[in-house]
Amino acid sequence: MAETGTGEFVKVCGVDDLDPESPLRVNIGDEHIALVKTADGDVHAIGDVCTHGDISLSEGFVEGCTLECWAHGSKFDLNTGRPLTLPAYEPVPVYAVEIRDGDIWIDPHGRLVES
Secondary structure (H helix, E strand, O other): OOEEOOOOOEEEEEHHHOOEOOOEEEEEOOEEEEEEEOOOOOEEEEEOEOOOOOOEHHHOEEEOOEEEOOOOOOEEEOOOOOEOOOOOOOOOOEEOEEEEOOEEEEOOOOEOOOO
């Protein structure tokens, strides 16, 4: 459930709703986003669809600051969206995240980094 907030950010869930290293898929309009809390407690939001095989990345595995697609093993950097391993070679969108009063807010206007 997403709640429209101030500016471009949308409230998606509470920080406590997100388990470390267990991605959560959130939808904001037509945007499908993988929300990830790392073991260090940092929260990241990247596009939820692998650019190689149209697979949900939120069903993948978190290791450090990467999210691995469960189907073919492509790993994406949570900070940049860049693929770090093949077979993917195109980046996924990265979304700005803010933590406000224990809630996670995402700017649904993702940005792509240059590959």
